[in-house]
Amino acid sequence: RREHSGRDRQLGGPVSVGSDVTSQHPWRERRFRTFCVLCTVERLGIVGRELAAGRAALKPGLTMLVLFETSVGYAIFKVLNEKKLQEVDSLWKEFETPEKANKIVKLKHFEKFQDTAEALAAFTALMEGKINKQLKKVLKKIVKEAHEPLAVADAKLGGVIKEKLNLSCIHSPVVNELMRGIRSQMDGLIPGVEPREMAAMCLGLAHSLSRYRLKFSADKVDTMIVQAISLLDDLDKELNNYIMRCREWYGWHFPELGKIISDNLTYCKCLQKVGDRKNYASATLSELLPEEVEAEVKAAAEISMGTEVSEEDICNILHLCTQVIEISEYRTQLYEYLQNRMMAIAPNVTVMVGELVGARLIAHAGSLLNLAKHAASTVQILGAEKALFRALKSRRDTPKYGLIYHASLVGQTSPKHKGKISRMLAAKTVLAIRYDAFGEDSSSAMGVENRAKLEARLRTLEDRGIRKISGTGKALAKAEKYEHKSEVKTYDPSADSTLPTCSKKRKLEQVDKEDEIIEKKAKKAKVKIKVEEEEEVLVVEEQETSVKKKKKKDKKKHIKEEPLSEEEPCTSTAISSPEKKKKKKKKRDSED
Structure with missing residues (x-):
């Protein structure tokens, strides 16, 4: 077309x-x-x-055997009427009822499975095109002795049987129709197997096969972790509310007890055992408290300033204490369950960040597979989304860590290196998450190895021995080769004190020469001092003369600017008198 x-x-x-x-x-x-x-x-x-x-x-006079696999076991049928197989289109009519089906085929041998595990092993081998040991024994025992062709539903399986056992196998549309007919009347053709048992085995085998094909394990259901960590957080909140209510309630009766006993569970157990404040004197609390604390509690009970309460109030307080103790015990049990679950599902993540932080990361992402799809930078700030978007909106620095901040490796780091360690921990944690999610091995060796590397890196950071890794830093980071320089020191013999060759007494001529040299040096020093003094005097005189000249110029300018009026002689005389006084003062200042 x-x-x-x-x-x-x-x-x-x-x-x-x-x-x-x-x-x-x-x-x-x-x-x-x-x-x-x-x-x-x-x-x-x-x-x-x-x-x-x-x-x-299907030669005339030669019978054929049929291998039929069921969820209960292997069945081998013998074909009774080969002529009916010639008509493929009308073969289904021969299997309308169990009576008609028994005229076509007859059960020769049935090998039953002992349990579901054996059935799963047999069918996984069939799916992979392999022969199970049990099937091999049956074929050697039944088919090989009969020397008859074997009809199989899978051509690949027939090729393996022919190769290993040297049996002639048949796979054709006729065999497919025959298998379809046997399957429709399986309950009537295989006696001794109840329909309920067959249905139960079929359902169990289907679930087991699907789990095997999907690599699914019931122990690796991360939904349990999500629910367990959520319940643990809820229990912590409820316990905190209950304990605060109990302390405040009983504090009206015995306020000093809350200051002496800081542990909440011990506080509630003491209340449950003693009750009223008056009973502390006769009660023994050695199982709950040390001797010093017990003596302090008894002394405080005698001089307590609390109010008196009724027995009904004490009963209600004791009921609340019982609730707190029970919830605390369940909380410890739930925490142990969470630890075991985390070690089964994500052992490497547990080693890296701990049970609680790992469980919170899984719960925040929704599942372990979703968490494995996140990048290391996302895992690092997981749980700090509000702070991240607030920082992006206000154009400030983004947060460096989220839930991973509560990991032990980040907690034991100094504040200076917390951001760096959280980044490195997030990178290694992502590798551990992906290994736990997609790896077939369930060991925690990888997590232990990565944690050791991080701890070594943390020690180098704390010791300020940071090595340069990237780019040309490798060449700079290499230590210079140490070369030992051995300096040979020799002894100077001139430093030795030797006896003088001449006598210690100096001659008169030497003494006179030395005196003349000293006098000449003294005269030169005096001359230098006089010259310096004269120069200083000249400099001072020059400065004084320059100052006097400036003052005279200023006076002349001042006299020119003042006009002398002929009409007012009195004022001129009045003005001239202070000028004379000023001149006299200036002369005195210059003389001084």
Whole structure:
């Protein structure tokens, strides 16, 4: 059709195959119909050859055995009437009732499975195209002795049987129809097996096979972890509320007890054992408290400033204490269950970050598989989403850690290195999560190894021995080669004290020369001092003369600026008098 439509487009004719093509190009329609007929004949020929092969295997006078697998065991049937197998289309009519089916086939041997585990092993071997030991024994015992062809439902299984046991196997459409008929009347053809037992075994085997194919384990159900950690958090909140209520309630009667006993569970057990404050004097609390604390409690009970309460109030307080003790015991039991579950499902994550942090990470992601899909940077800030978006909105620094902050490795780090350690811990934790989620091995060796590396890295950070790793830092990080330089020191003999060759008494000429040299040096020093003093005096005189010149210039300017009016002689005289006084003062200052 594609070829014809392409030609029609080139010729400008119609594209559809129908009456238009028949009317315009009838030879194309005939050609297309001939092609369809040839394809049908070829297909029918293949089916015919298969049927012929099946009929050829069923030689007259030679019986055939049928291997039929059930969820209860292996069944081997013997074909009684081979003529009925020649008619494939009408073979289903021979299996309409159990009576008709028993005329076609008859049970020769039935090998029953002992339990579901054996059935699972047998069917997994069949699915992989292998022969189970049990099936091999049956075939050697029943089929090989009979020297009859064996009809099988799987061609791959037939090839393996023929290769290993040298048995002729048949697989054809006739065999498929025969298997379908046996399956429809299985309850009547296999005696000794109840329908209920057959259905139960079939259901159990189906679940086991699906788990095997999906690599599913009932111990690795992370839903239990999600529920357990949520319940643990709820119990902690309820316990806190109950204990605070109990302390406040009993504090009206005996307020000093809450300050002496800080442990909540011990506090409730003391209340449950003693009750009223008056009973502490005669009660023995050695099982709950040390001797010093017990003596302090008894002394405080005698001089307590609490109010008196009725017996009904004490009873209600004791009921509350009983609830607190029971919830605390259940909380410890739930924590142990969570520890065991985490070690079964995610052992490497448990080693890296602990049971509680690992369980909270799984619960926050929804499942272990969802957590394995996250990147290391996401796992690092998992649980701090509000702070992250708040920081992005306000354009501030994003948080460095979320739930992983509560891990022991981050907690024991100094505040300076918490961000770095949390980043490295998140990277190693993601590897552990993926190994636990997708790995077949359930050991915690990988987690132990990675934790040791992180602890070593933490020690180097704390010791400030950070090594450069990236880029050219490798060359810088290499320590220089140590070369020992041995310096040989020699002894200087000139430093030895030797006896003088000349006498200790100096001559008079030497003494006179030394005195003259000393006098010359003293004279030179005096001359230098005088010259320096004269230079200082000259500098001071020059400074004084420059100051006087400046003052004279200022006076001249001041006199020019003041106009002398002839009409007012009195004022001029009045003005001139203070000028004279100023001149006298300036002369005195200069002389001083």
